[in-house]
Amino acid sequence: MNVIIVDDDQLVSMSIKTILEATGDITVADIGKNGEEAIKLYEQYKPDILLMDIRMEGMTGLEAGAKIIEKHPDAKILFLTTFSDDEYIIKSIHIGAKGYILKQAFESIAPAINSVYNGQTVFGDEIMNKIPNLINKQPTINFEEWNINEKEFEIVRLVAEGLNNKEIAGELYLSEGTVRNYLSTILEKLNLRDRTQLACFYYKHI
Amino acid sequence: MNVIIVDDDQLVSMSIKTILEATGDITVADIGKNGEEAIKLYEQYKPDILLMDIRMEGMTGLEAGAKIIEKHPDAKILFLTTFSDDEYIIKSIHIGAKGYILKQAFESIAPAINSVYNGQTVFGDEIMNKIPNLINKQPTINFEEWNINEKEFEIVRLVAEGLNNKEIAGELYLSEGTVRNYLSTILEKLNLRDRTQLACFYYKHI
DNA sequence: TTATGAAAATGACATTTGTCATATTTTTAA
DNA sequence: TTAAAAATATGACAAATGTCATTTTCATAA
Numbered sequence: 001m002n003v004i005i006v007d008d009d010q011l012v013s014m015s016i017k018t019i020l021e022a023t024g025d026i027t028v029a030d031i032g033k034n035g036e037e038a039i040k041l042y043e044q045y046k047p048d049i050l051l052m053d054i055r056m057e058g059m060t061g062l063e064a065g066a067k068i069i070e071k072h073p074d075a076k077i078l079f080l081t082t083f084s085d086d087e088y089i090i091k092s093i094h095i096g097a098k099g100y101i102l103k104q105a106f107e108s109i110a111p112a113i114n115s116v117y118n119g120q121t122v123f124g125d126e127i128m129n130k131i132p133n134l135i136n137k138q139p140t141i142n143f144e145e146w147n148i149n150e151k152e153f154e155i156v157r158l159v160a161e162g163l164n165n166k167e168i169a170g171e172l173y174l175s176e177g178t179v180r181n182y183l184s185t186i187l188e189k190l191n192l193r194d195r196t197q198l199a200c201f202y203y204k205h206i
Numbered sequence: 207m208n209v210i211i212v213d214d215d216q217l218v219s220m221s222i223k224t225i226l227e228a229t230g231d232i233t234v235a236d237i238g239k240n241g242e243e244a245i246k247l248y249e250q251y252k253p254d255i256l257l258m259d260i261r262m263e264g265m266t267g268l269e270a271g272a273k274i275i276e277k278h279p280d281a282k283i284l285f286l287t288t289f290s291d292d293e294y295i296i297k298s299i300h301i302g303a304k305g306y307i308l309k310q311a312f313e314s315i316a317p318a319i320n321s322v323y324n325g326q327t328v329f330g331d332e333i334m335n336k337i338p339n340l341i342n343k344q345p346t347i348n349f350e351e352w353n354i355n356e357k358e359f360e361i362v363r364l365v366a367e368g369l370n371n372k373e374i375a376g377e378l379y380l381s382e383g384t385v386r387n388y389l390s391t392i393l394e395k396l397n398l399r400d401r402t403q404l405a406c407f408y409y410k411h412i
Numbered sequence: 413t414t415a416t417g418a419a420a421a422t423g424a425c426a427t428t429t430g431t432c433a434t435a436t437t438t439t440t441a442a
Numbered sequence: 443t444t445a446a447a448a449a450t451a452t453g454a455c456a457a458a459t460g461t462c463a464t465t466t467t468c469a470t471a472a
Contacts, residue, residue, distance in 0.1 A: 093334075101326060108324035115321040118314035120307060121334040128299075128327040151419090162403035164458070178420050184460055194428085194459075196402045197368035203409035357449095370428075384450050390430055400429075400458085 001025060001117055004041050006032040006061070007053040007080070016051065016080070016109060023110045035059025042068050042075065049098075049113055054081040054088055062088065066095040076116050080109070089127055100127050146205075152186050155179065159195050160202035207231060207323055210247050212238040212267070213259040213286070222257065222286070222315060229316045241265025248274050248281065255304075255319055260287040260294050268294065272301040282322050286315070295333055306333050352411075358392050361385065365401050366408040 003026055007013045013031045020026040029045045032038050034056045042050055050068070054061040065077045078099040079092050092100045099122035101112055112122040148156065151172075158168045165183070169176040183195065192198050209232055213219045219237045226232040235251045238244050240262045248256055256274070260267040271283045284305040285298050298306045305328035307318055318328040354362065357378075364374045371389070375382040389401065398404050 098334075105325060108321065108326050111317065111320040111324045112326050114317040115314065115326070115328050118317045119311060119331050120305075120314050120318050120321070121329045121331060122321050123327045123329075125325050125327060128304075159402065160406055162399070162406045164400070164402075166458090174419095175421055177422060180460065181420085181462090184462085187460075193368070194370070196365065196370075196405050199402050199405045200366055200368045200409070203406070372428090380449095381451055383452060386430065387432090387450085390432085393430075 001049065001113070002027050002029045002045060002047040003049045003051055003113065004028070004030055004032065004038070004045055004047040005051045006034070006038040006041070006056075006064075008033045008056040009053075012053070012103065019106065020110055020113070026110065026113060035061060035064030038064040039067055042072070046072075049076045049078055049116055051078050051080055051109075051113070053103075054079050054092070062091050062095065065092070065097055069096050078112065078116050078122070099123060102126055147189055148186055152182060152189075155182050156186060156198060156202055159183070160199045162199075207255065207319070208233050208235045208251060208253040209255045209257055209319065210234070210236055210238065210244070210251055210253040211257045212240070212244040212247070212262075212270075214239045214262040215259075218259075218309065225312065226316055226319070232316065232319060241267060241270030244270040245273055248278070252278075255282045255284055255322055257284050257286055257315075257319070259309075260285050260298070268297050268301065271298070271303055275302050284318065284322055284328070305329060308332060353395055354392055358388060358395075361388050362392060362404060362408055365389070366405045368405070 003020060005013045005016055005028055007016075010031075010033065013033070017028040017031065020028055029047055030041050032041045036059050038050065038052055038059075038061070041047075050065075052061040052065065061079060061081075065079070068075050068077065073096075077097045078101070079088075079097055080101060080103050081088065082103055089100060098116045098120075099112060101108065101122060101124040105124055108124070115122050146153075154172065155168060158171060163171065165176050165179045168174075169179045172179070174182075183198075187193065187195075187198065190198065190201060192201055209226060211219045211222055211234055213222075216237075216239065219239070223234040223237065226234055235253055236247050238247045242265050244256065244258055244265075244267070247253075256271075258267040258271065267285060267287075271285070274281050274283065279302075283303045284307070285294075285303055286307060286309050287294065288309050295306060304322045304326075305318060307314065307328060307330040311330055314330070321328050352359075360378065361374060364377060369377065371382050371385045374380075375385045378385070380388075389404075393399065393401075393404065396404065396407060398407055
């Protein structure tokens with residue numbers, strides 16, 4: 001399997017090259033040190049995988065990656081970086097990179113390359129831990145976990161939509177007083193003080 | 207490396223077992239065929255990796271996975287499934303699974319296991335292509351966009367933490383009345399009715 | 413049928429909330 | 443320094459909220 005490494009720190013590229021070639025089935029075809037070179041080398045070698053740093057002088061890895069994938073939609077680009085910035089993560093997913101792992105995780109680079117080579121996408125754990133926050137949460141939640149029943153949960157949902165008691169009552173064909181009682185019970189169960197805390201709780205736990 | 211396979215189709219489990227053991231460095235400690243067994247076998251063997259189907263009779267893989275991870279937060283669970291439903295993907299990410307790949311991708315199972323073993327998280331390409339749609343817009347909070355200033359935003363933030371006016375006042379060294387006035391202005395500016403709607407707005411727009 | 417319990421409602425009450433008009437204080441500019 | 447502005451505060455008020463004790467309603471198991 002042919003790999004190109006692009007990193008503006010020569011030392012890093014060389015270390016990785018050594019690690020990869022020690023595995024036996026990975027060949028490092030060449031090494032680049034910025035985005036422009038990444039594009040040039042990709043065209044030249046058409047490597048199985050392009051291993052690239054995100055932050056580099058001149059053209060960044062993200063920009064170069066976007067250009068390469070635009071021209072070669074099946075290019076397999078694996079970002080190797082020091083930082084786990086939300087923004088980078090999202091962008092790399094968007095341009096269609098095959099992974100995003102931290103340089104610190106030395107031993108996991110070779111396995112990651114293998115996975116990518118086999119059609120998988122790979123993320124380091126530190127990266128993965130951030131993804132839930134970036135995801136649009138579905139209204140398929142486990143209200144049983146909170147020891148509240150379905151009806152109560154329905155009220156929680158409406159509170160988290162910003163409805164007041166009267167509106168909730170209208171929505172659920174209950175009296176306003178009943179809604180208040182329900183809410184009182186819910187707050188008690190979840191150990192919260194008021195509907196605002198309930199809304200916050202909802203969005204934090206969904 | 208020890209692996210447990212759980213799938214309600216014996217044929218699938220056996221095929222996978224064969225594939226994995228052919229690699230030489232993976233041992234399949236045991237095989238289960240539903241969620242309950244997954245839990246039992248995990249307790250019994252504490253495998254390096256648990257490879258499990260999502261859809262199964264009785265307890266689903268997701269439920270079992272959630273239970274296992276709850277008890278053993280560092281459990282490495284890799285879901286192996288036939289379907290790439292958005293809901294499954296999101297849930298599996300949420301419960302902290304280490305991956306989600308399609309059964310069809312036979313050859314990539316072993317590399318995926320290796321990646322997971324090395325601390326990575328792995329997703330099949332079909333899965334990955336869906337993720338951009340699930341991601342929220344900006345992770346950057348732009349309060350200028352809402353025409354509120356920094357101080358006002360600070361109050362919004364505290365409301366969204368569930369503090370009441372008195373607490374916010376204490377936090378910002380203001381009088382309670384002042385906080386109320388600020389809040390009144392904020393609600394006016396954002397065209398909202400009350401603090402609960404403000405909290406909802408916050409979480410929806412962050 | 414009755415009785416039993418859950419679901420829904422009521423009324424009373426203290427607090428909190430949001431609004432507004434109007435001070436007071438502090439900062440800034442001239 | 444003074445004048446204008448902003449930031450902060452006050453007090454009053456109506457509405458909404460949360461709590462609680464007590465009913466009323468209603469389905470259904472016995």
